[in-house]
Amino acid sequence: MSIERKGFRHLTEGSYPATHVVGKSVDKVDGYALASGAPMYTDDIAARDFPNRLHGKILTSPIANGVITSIDTTAAEALPGVRLVLTWKNTPRTFYTTAGQGWPEPSPYDNQMFTERVRFVGDRVAAVFADSIDIAERALKLIKVNFKEEPAVLDADDAMKRGAPIVHPEDPKGAYDSAHNVAAHLDINVGNVDKALAESEVTISETFQTHYAQHTPMETHTAFAYTDDMGKIVIVSSTQVPWHVRRIVSRVLDLPMSKLRVIKPRIGGGFGTKQEILIDDLVAYGTIKTGLPCEIELTRKEEFVSARTRHPMKIDMSIGCDTQGHFRALKMYVLSNTGAYGSHSLTVMSNTGSKTLPLYNKATDVRFFGDAVYTNLPVPGAYRGYGATQGYAALECTIDDLAAKLGMDPIELRKKNMIRVGEGSPIFEALGEGRQGVAQTIKSSSLPTLIDLGAEAIGWTEKRGKRVRNGHKVRGVGMSMHMQGSGIPLIDMASASIKLNEDGSYFMTMGATDIGTGSDTILSQMAAEVLGVTMEKISVLSSDTDLTPFDVGAYASSTTFVSGGAVVKAAKTVRNQIFSVAAEMLGEELDQQLVIAEPKVEWDNDQPDPILSFYRMEDGNVVSVRSGKKVSVSDIAYRAYYEVNQHQIATTQSFVSPYSPPPFAAHFAEIEVDELTGKVEVLKYVAAVDCGVSINPDLVRGQIMGAIANGIGFALTEEYHFGSHGNMTNSSLFDYKILSRRDMPPTEVILVDTYEPTGPWGAKSVAEICINGPIPAIGNAIFDATGIRLHRTPYTPDKVLAALRGKSI
Numbered sequence: 001m002s003i004e005r006k007g008f009r010h011l012t013e014g015s016y017p018a019t020h021v022v023g024k025s026v027d028k029v030d031g032y033a034l035a036s037g038a039p040m041y042t043d044d045i046a047a048r049d050f051p052n053r054l055h056g057k058i059l060t061s062p063i064a065n066g067v068i069t070s071i072d073t074t075a076a077e078a079l080p081g082v083r084l085v086l087t088w089k090n091t092p093r094t095f096y097t098t099a100g101q102g103w104p105e106p107s108p109y110d111n112q113m114f115t116e117r118v119r120f121v122g123d124r125v126a127a128v129f130a131d132s133i134d135i136a137e138r139a140l141k142l143i144k145v146n147f148k149e150e151p152a153v154l155d156a157d158d159a160m161k162r163g164a165p166i167v168h169p170e171d172p173k174g175a176y177d178s179a180h181n182v183a184a185h186l187d188i189n190v191g192n193v194d195k196a197l198a199e200s201e202v203t204i205s206e207t208f209q210t211h212y213a214q215h216t217p218m219e220t221h222t223a224f225a226y227t228d229d230m231g232k233i234v235i236v237s238s239t240q241v242p243w244h245v246r247r248i249v250s251r252v253l254d255l256p257m258s259k260l261r262v263i264k265p266r267i268g269g270g271f272g273t274k275q276e277i278l279i280d281d282l283v284a285y286g287t288i289k290t291g292l293p294c295e296i297e298l299t300r301k302e303e304f305v306s307a308r309t310r311h312p313m314k315i316d317m318s319i320g321c322d323t324q325g326h327f328r329a330l331k332m333y334v335l336s337n338t339g340a341y342g343s344h345s346l347t348v349m350s351n352t353g354s355k356t357l358p359l360y361n362k363a364t365d366v367r368f369f370g371d372a373v374y375t376n377l378p379v380p381g382a383y384r385g386y387g388a389t390q391g392y393a394a395l396e397c398t399i400d401d402l403a404a405k406l407g408m409d410p411i412e413l414r415k416k417n418m419i420r421v422g423e424g425s426p427i428f429e430a431l432g433e434g435r436q437g438v439a440q441t442i443k444s445s446s447l448p449t450l451i452d453l454g455a456e457a458i459g460w461t462e463k464r465g466k467r468v469r470n471g472h473k474v475r476g477v478g479m480s481m482h483m484q485g486s487g488i489p490l491i492d493m494a495s496a497s498i499k500l501n502e503d504g505s506y507f508m509t510m511g512a513t514d515i516g517t518g519s520d521t522i523l524s525q526m527a528a529e530v531l532g533v534t535m536e537k538i539s540v541l542s543s544d545t546d547l548t549p550f551d552v553g554a555y556a557s558s559t560t561f562v563s564g565g566a567v568v569k570a571a572k573t574v575r576n577q578i579f580s581v582a583a584e585m586l587g588e589e590l591d592q593q594l595v596i597a598e599p600k601v602e603w604d605n606d607q608p609d610p611i612l613s614f615y616r617m618e619d620g621n622v623v624s625v626r627s628g629k630k631v632s633v634s635d636i637a638y639r640a641y642y643e644v645n646q647h648q649i650a651t652t653q654s655f656v657s658p659y660s661p662p663p664f665a666a667h668f669a670e671i672e673v674d675e676l677t678g679k680v681e682v683l684k685y686v687a688a689v690d691c692g693v694s695i696n697p698d699l700v701r702g703q704i705m706g707a708i709a710n711g712i713g714f715a716l717t718e719e720y721h722f723g724s725h726g727n728m729t730n731s732s733l734f735d736y737k738i739l740s741r742r743d744m745p746p747t748e749v750i751l752v753d754t755y756e757p758t759g760p761w762g763a764k765s766v767a768e769i770c771i772n773g774p775i776p777a778i779g780n781a782i783f784d785a786t787g788i789r790l791h792r793t794p795y796t797p798d799k800v801l802a803a804l805r806g807k808s809i
Contacts, residue, residue, distance in 0.1 A: 003697070008751075040266035043222050054130060055131070058125075059125045061123040065165060066150045069146045076140070086286070106435070108172045108342040152725070153375050159181040160181060160371065168374060172342075175342060182374075183346075185370070187367075190426045196320055200321055207317070213714050214720070215271040221298045225293065242545050243550055248281075249281050272384050311380035315332060318331040318398075319331075325402075333370060354427060361417075368431065385768050392480060393775040393776055396480040437489075438490055451688070455668065460479070476781045480777040483662035483769070486659075493562070508540045511548050512551050514542060519554070524540050557767050557769070566655040569599045582622035603757060663692065691763070707767070711772070714771070788800075789803075
C-alpha cells in the first residue's frame with residue numbers, strides 16, 4: 001500500500017491480514033461534540049451540573065526552603081463566603097507519592113497534603129474553599145504565615161556535595177539516600193565497560209545538559225468532587241490515570257475505595273503532567289468536610305510554578321569503537337534533578353538508558369548508571385518521552401561527533417551499529433522501568449527504510465557538509481534515530497468489556513483513558529474489525545472507576561498496544577459466543593472448546609484463528625464457511641436473550657503482555673543559523689516512523705506532528721528561568737515560548753508500517769517516540785552548518801552566539 005499527499009506518505013512493508021476498518025482514517029467518535037463546543041471538559045461539566053459549587057485556591061510558598069513557624073487563618077475563615085480553610089493542622093498527615101504509576105509504587109513517599117516544611121517556591125501551604133474564586137483569592141491574602149527561611153540548594157551538582165542543605169531531613173520511605181539528597185540511584189553493567197573503553201581504538205566522551213520545560217496543556221489541572229445520592233465521593237478529574245487517582249486518594253484520606261469514584265471526561269491535553277495526583281485529594285477532602293461540591297482549576301501561572309515539568313539532566317556519554325566504527329563500549333551516567341519531590345525519579349532516569357542504549361546493540365560492554373537528586377526547585381514528573389528524550393539528546397549528538405572523528409557519514413555509523421529484526425539487547429533484560437527488565441527480541445522494524453526515505457526527503461547527500469551560505473546565514477542538515485516502547489512489559493494491564501445489544505450493535509466499556517489522542521476511536525476500530533461491523537455499531541464508554549473495567553491509564557505509550565490487546569480479546573470472546581448461538585440456530589456442530597479457548601491477540605499467518613474456518617462475521621451477519629448459510633447477529637441476540645438457553649452475550653477481558661515492541665523513527669532537520677544574531681530557524685523537518693500498523697493514519701500523523709512541535713519548542717525556545725531564590729520568572733505563555741501552528745516549519749511525515757505480530761492488529765505505539773528527535777536532529781544540523789557543538793539545551797540565540805565566539809556551551 002502507498003498513499004501520498006502533501007506532507008504525508010504512508011507505505012507498508014511485509015504481509016498483513018485484510019481489514020475493513022483498521023487502517024482507515026475514520027472520524028473520531030467524539031469529534032463532532034468537541035468541534036461543536038459541547039460541554040465535555042471538567043470545568044464545563046462542573047459549571048453545568050453544580051453552578052453553586054465551592055471554588056478552591058491554594059496558597060503556595062514564596063521561599064525555596066524553610067519551616068512554617070506560625071500560621072493564622074482566623075481572618076480568612078471570618079471572610080463571608082469562605083467555607084473551609086485547610087492547613088497541616090486539620091488534614092491527614094499520610095505520606096504518599098503524587099506519581100500515578102503501577103503498584104508497588106516506585107517513587108518515594110515524600111509528599112503530604114500539607115506540612116510545616118516548604119521545599120520549593122510553589123509548594124503547598126494552605127487551601128481555601130469559598131463561594132467564588134474572588135472570595136477564595138481574597139481569603140488567601142488574609143492568611144498570615146511566618147517562615148523560618150533556610151539555605152536552599154538550587155543545583156543538582158551542589159545537592160550531592162558535603163554540607164549541602166538536606167531537602168528531606170525526615171528520610172522518606174523509598175528514597176535511596178535522602179541524607180545526601182539522592183532520591184533514586186541505579187547502576188547497570190553488561191561486561192566491563194571501562195576495560196572496553198580503554199582497549200577501544202577510538203573513543204569519545206561528552207557531557208550534555210537538558211533543561212526545565214513544561215507540558216503546557218491547553219487545559220490546566222482541573223478537578224471537582226461531589227457526594228452522590230448514595231453518599232459516595234465522586235471526583236471528576238482531567239487525569240490520565242483515574243484508577244491511580246482512586247488508589248492514592250483513598251490512601252491519603254483513609255477512604256474505602258468502595259466510597260470513592262473517579263470519572264475522567266474529555267481532556268484538553270496531558271503529555272504526562274496529568275499522570276500526577278496534584279489537586280484531586282484537595283477537592284475530595286473539601287467535599288468531605290463541607291458536604292458541598294468543590295472545584296479547583298489551576299491558573300496558567302499555578303500550572304507553571306506548582307504542577308510538573310520535565311526532569312533536567314546532566315548526561316556524561318562515552319562511546320568506544322574500532323577505526324571502522326564498530327561499537328564496543330557504551331557508557332552513560334545521568335544526574336537527574338528531581339526537584340523538591342521524587343515523583344517518577346527512578347523510572348524516568350531508568351528510561352534515559354533503557355529506551356536509548358538498546359538501539360545500538362552491537363556494543364558488547366555497556367554501563368548505565370545515575371542519580372536522581374533532590375533540589376529546592378519545581379518538581380519534575382512524567383513528561384512525554386519520559387527520560388528517553390534527554391537520553392537521545394546526549395546519545396545521538398555524541399554519535400555525530402564520533403562520526404566526525406572517524407571521518408564517516410553519521411548515517412553509515414548508525415547503520416553499522418543499530419538493532420535489527422531478530423536481535424535483542426542485554427539492556428532489555430538488565431533494566432526495566434525502575435526494576436529488572438524483560439528480555440525482548442525485535443520482531444518488526446522498518447528502520448533501514450526509514451533512514452533511507454528520510455535522507456532522501458531532506459536531501460542528505462546533496463546538503464550534508466556543504467555549509468551553504470546566504471550572507472551571514474549558513475545552512476546545515478542533521479538527523480537522529482530512536483526507539484521507544486509499547487507499555488511496560490508484565491506491569492501494565494488493561495481491561496475491556498463488550499456486550500451485544502438486541503439490534504446487533506455493541507456497547508464497549510474500557511478503562512483506557514482518551515486524553516485527546518483518539519484512543520476511544522482506534523480501540524473502537526479494533527473491536528469493529530473483529531466483529532465485522534461499521535464504527536456506527538460500536539458505542540463506547542471509558543474511564544469511570546465504577547462503570548468501566550480497570551486500566552493503568554494513558555502513559556508509557558501503552559494504550560494502543562495494551563488496552564488494544566484487551567479490546568481484541570474481548571471482541572474475539574464475544575464473537576465466539578455469537579458463533580456458538582449461530583451454530584445452534586443453523587443446525588451445525590461447533591466444538592465448544594473453540595468457543596471458550598483463550599483468545600489470542602497475536603496474528604499468525606501460518607496458524608489463523610481456528611474458529612474462523614467455521615464461521616465469519618460479515619455485514620451484521622454470521623456466515624457459515626461450510627454451508628454458506630447465514631443468520632443475523634440481531635436474531636442471535638434475540639434468541640439468546642429471550643428464547644432458548646437465555647444468557648447475556650458479553651465478556652470482560654484483561655491483557656498484560658511480556659512484550660513491549662518498540663516503534664522506530666528517523667528524524668531529519670534542515671536548519672539555518674544566523675551568525676549575527678544566533679537565531680536558529682528550522683527550514684524543513686522530516687519524520688519517518690514505524691509504529692506497526694497505523695490503526696488510524698490521520699490520528700497517527702496528528703500524534704507525530706504534535707510531538708514534533710513539542711520537541712522543536714523544547715529544542716529552541718521553551719525554558720524555565722529562575723531568580724536567585726529559586727522563583728520562576730517567566731510563568732506565563734507570554735514569556736514562556738511554546739510553538740504555535742504558525743511557528744512550525746514545513747514538515748513531512750513518512751509512515752512505513754510493519755506488522756508487529758505481538759500487537760493488536762499489528763500495532764505498536766506512536767505517542768511518545770517523535771518528541772525524542774528534534775533536539776539531536778537540530779543540534780546535529782547546527783554542528784553540520786557551523787562546526788560547533790552545543791552541549792546545553794535549549795539552542796537559544798545567546799548560546800549559539802557564545803559558541804560561535806569560542807565559548808564552551
